[in-house]
Amino acid sequence: xxxxxxxxxxxxxxxxxxxxxxxxxxxxxxxxxxxxxxxxxxxxxxxxxxxxxxxxxxxxxxxxxxxxxxxxxxxxxxxxxxxxxxxxxxxxxxxxxxxxxxxxxxxxxxxxxxxxxxxxxxxxxxxxxxxxxxxxxxxxxxxxxxxxxxxxxxxxxxxxxxxxxxxxxxxxxxxxxxxxxxxxxxxxxxxxxxxxxxxxxxxxxxxxxxxxxxxxxxxxxxxxxxxxxxxxxxxxxxxxxxxxxxxxxx
Numbered sequence: 001x002x003x004x005x006x007x008x009x010x011x012x013x014x015x016x017x018x019x020x021x022x023x024x025x026x027x028x029x030x031x032x033x034x035x036x037x038x039x040x041x042x043x044x045x046x047x048x049x050x051x052x053x054x055x056x057x058x059x060x061x062x063x064x065x066x067x068x069x070x071x072x073x074x075x076x077x078x079x080x081x082x083x084x085x086x087x088x089x090x091x092x093x094x095x096x097x098x099x100x101x102x103x104x105x106x107x108x109x110x111x112x113x114x115x116x117x118x119x120x121x122x123x124x125x126x127x128x129x130x131x132x133x134x135x136x137x138x139x140x141x142x143x144x145x146x147x148x149x150x151x152x153x154x155x156x157x158x159x160x161x162x163x164x165x166x167x168x169x170x171x172x173x174x175x176x177x178x179x180x181x182x183x184x185x186x187x188x189x190x191x192x193x194x195x196x197x198x199x200x201x202x203x204x205x206x207x208x209x210x211x212x213x214x215x216x217x218x219x220x221x222x223x224x225x226x227x228x229x230x231x232x233x234x235x236x237x238x239x240x241x242x243x244x245x246x247x248x249x250x
Contacts, residue, residue: 009076009077010077010079011201012201012202013077014199014201015077015079015080018080019057019083020168020194021166021168021173021192026059031059031063034117034231035060035063035067037231037233038060038064038147041147041226041228041233041244042113042246044064044067044069044113047069047070048070048111048113049069049071049110049111049112050064050071050112050114050115051071051072051110051113051114051115051139052071052072052115053114053115053116053132053136054074054075054076054102054117054120054121055081055084056075056080056084056118057083058080058083058084058087058097060115060117061073061084061088061095062084062087065093065094066091066093071096072095072096073095073096074097074098074100075097075100076100076101078099081098081099085097102120102132102135103128103132105139107135107138107139108138109139109140109142109144110139110141111139111140112141112145113140113144113145113146114136114144114147115146115147116132116136116146116148117147117148117149118149119150119205122150122208123203124206126206129216133220133222134220137222140249143248143249144249145225145246145248146245146248146249147246148213148243148244148245148247149245150207150208150243151241151242152209152210152229152236152240152241152242153184153207153209154238156179156207156241157207160177160178161177162176171193171194172192172193172194173190173191173192174190174191174193175188175189175190176188176189176190176191179207183206184212185204185207186204186207188202188203188204188205190202190203208243210227213243213245214245217247221249222247222248222249222250223250224245224246224247225247226245226246227243227244228242228243229241230242230244
């Protein structure tokens with residue numbers, strides 16, 4: 001089992017490896033479709049002040065800024081932020097990228113929208129994960145909306161493979177996941193082989209059912225406004241891979 005105390009974000013999400021293996025999956029066309037979804041379900045018809053938590057290399061933040069929104073991106077990994085700042089400059093848009101930990105943000109009613117996307121929630125203890133939701137609530141203006149995108153636990157457990165392999169040329173990223181029914185966490189042993197060099201890391205992420213997530217959001221002060229099972233707006237079901245919740249501060 002992976003110990004939470006052993007979890008090192010920058011080690012697990014090594015910037016060079018992440019960009020090398022995932023950049024093609026996270027292509028411009030995919031980002032465009034996801035931003036179109038956000039504009040529709042969050043009703044972003046006029047400029048908003050948006051907080052993009054765990055913004056990574058800024059793919060959503062920059063697109064939203066191009067549409068005229070005032071965007072602040074927060075991420076704990078400086079390497080991703082450097083890529084994001086460079087890309088924003090190349091695109092000629094202004095985004096404020098800040099190095100920070102979502103467990104320790106201290107915004108007070110500054111944003112109309114907060115985003116926490118692409119499986120960026122659940123890596124900490126249950127108490128710390130809930131603290132993140134409380135911080136999001138504090139950051140939002142009254143009636144502000146929060147969009148949270150996580151894996152659907154019901155789907156993941158049903159379809160969990162013993163191993164998944166991502167290939168790029170002769171290089172490999174191998175994930176060996178297992179699910180702990182007592183903690184609700186997926187533990188992953190990851191091996192990357194790149195340029196003949198082998199690296200191994202482990203991490204753990206809390207997976208949620210919609211019922212659990214709805215209860216957590218309610219405890220934090222939110223009311224669920226909309227829910228989807230994927231970025232294509234399909235309904236949430238046992239066969240939907242994601243849980244995308246739009247919640248409102250009440």
